[in-house]
Amino acid sequence: MDFGHLDLNLLVVxxxxxxxxxVTVAGRELGLSQPAMSYALLKMRAAFDDPLFVRVKSGMQPTPRALGMVDTVRDVLQRIQSGLLSPAMFDPASSNREFRIATSDVGxxxxxxxxxxxxRSHGRHLQLRVFSLTPSALEQQLESGDVDLAVGYYPDLVGADFYQQGLFTSHFVAIAAKDNRHVKGKLTMTRFLQAPHVDVATPGRSQEIILRHMVEKKIVRNVPLQxxxxxxxxxxxxxxDLIAIVPRETGELFRxxxxxxxxxxxxxxxxxxxRQHWHKRFHDDAAVRWLRALVHELFQDLDSPANQQPLPK
Structure with missing residues (x-):
């Protein structure tokens, strides 16, 4: 028999x-009428060149050919069900998966x-690799699957190829040495403008926001170091005696x-x-879906009032 002409629905019947x-009970289970079941039996008998089930006093009994086929048929159906039809599952406790995320250096x-x-609390063999990539390289790595998630501020990851999920909202603060002579306990606008600054130029995009904002406000600083x-x-x-403008999370790390x-x-x-970003190719990947849920659980509420510590005065 040519396998290409085998109707796999016949194995279910x-x-x-x-x-x-x-026939009636089997048809009721499968949602098939009596004529449909009879037609399926005819197709099975023709496909396997054997009656397969013969009517006797006790009902429809399998032929020797059917008895010899049953284990193989059930194995095929089980493999199709578990390998193709059942949703993929991810068990972190038994996995040695290496997750790969992209973020900024301070991220x-x-x-x-x-x-x-x-x-580590979910699976002792899980691994994490963290990368810092340019926006163009990041798109390629997400598409290829070399990076599972990009976590942070990535305004270029938009369009039909990428999904995103918001985590929390941040803003900017200033950091300075506690004994910085320009600050003197409180950073006023006059002291801010008089003080020398250090800027950061990284592939990350968040600093563009504050720099553009200061240009719009006509705030001109003295920046001797980048x-x-x-x-x-x-x-x-x-x-x-340099001061720096950084995202609040960076300030919290340095506090x-x-x-x-x-x-x-x-x-x-x-x-x-x-936000966290991922490519559409891996939207339904069970392991990446689990990782996204974990990241969202860890970081989704960081901008809520209960989790915002006041800045020191």
């Missing part, structure tokens, strides 16, 4: 007939520790570290929404 040995310090703790990483600010600010203080800006700060 075969299994029901083998279990019930009754590594903010997102990775709580995420890794949560992963660096490429947020994390270098901790050493620079703590050992100089009280090595003599660094966090201050509200002397003008209204713009806000921006941090």
């Amino acid at each position: 075969f299994d029901a007939m083998f279990r019930h040995r009754n 590594e310090s903010f997102f990775a520790p709580p995420l890794m703790r949560a992963l 660096v490429s990483r947020f994390l270098s600010l901790l050493e620079i600010v703590s050992q100089s 009280n570290a090595r003599g660094v203080a966090v201050h509200a800006l002397p003008f209204d700060s713009p806000t921006f929404r941090l």
Whole structure:
């Protein structure tokens, strides 16, 4: 028999007939009428060149050919059900999956520790890899599956190819050494403009927001130093009279570290929404879907009043 011409629905009819040995009962289970069941039996007999089920006093009994087929038929049906028809499942407790997320350099310090703790609490063999990528490289990595999620501020990841989910809203603060002579306990606009600043130029896009905002407000600063990483600010600010503008989460990381203080800006700060992004190819991937739910659970309420600690005065 040519396998390409086999109607796999006949295997379902075969299994029901083998279990019930009754055409009417088997048809009722499958939702098929008596004529439809009779037609299916004719097709089965022609396909396998055997009667398969013969009517006797006790009902429809299987032929030797049917008895020899039953285990194989049930194995095929079970494999189709579990491998094709059942939704894919992910069990973190038994998985050694390596999850890969992209975020900014400071995002590594903010997102990775709580995420890794949560992963380890669900499965001791789960792994995490964190990357910092340019926007163009990030799109390619998400599409290929080399990166599972991008977490942070990524305004370029839009369009039909990408999904996104909001996590929390952030704004900007200033950091300075506690003994910074320009701040003197409170950062006023005059002191802000007089103080020397250090800026960060990274592939991340959040700093563009505050820079554009200050241009619109005609706020001109003295910026003698520019660096490429947020994390270098901790050493620079703590050992100089420079101040820096950073996202609030960065300020929280640096709060009280090595003599660094966090201050509200002397003008209204713009806000921006941090999100998790993923490619449509992996929208229904069970492991990535589980990871997205975990990230959302960990970070979704960080902008609520209950989770916003006041800045020190």
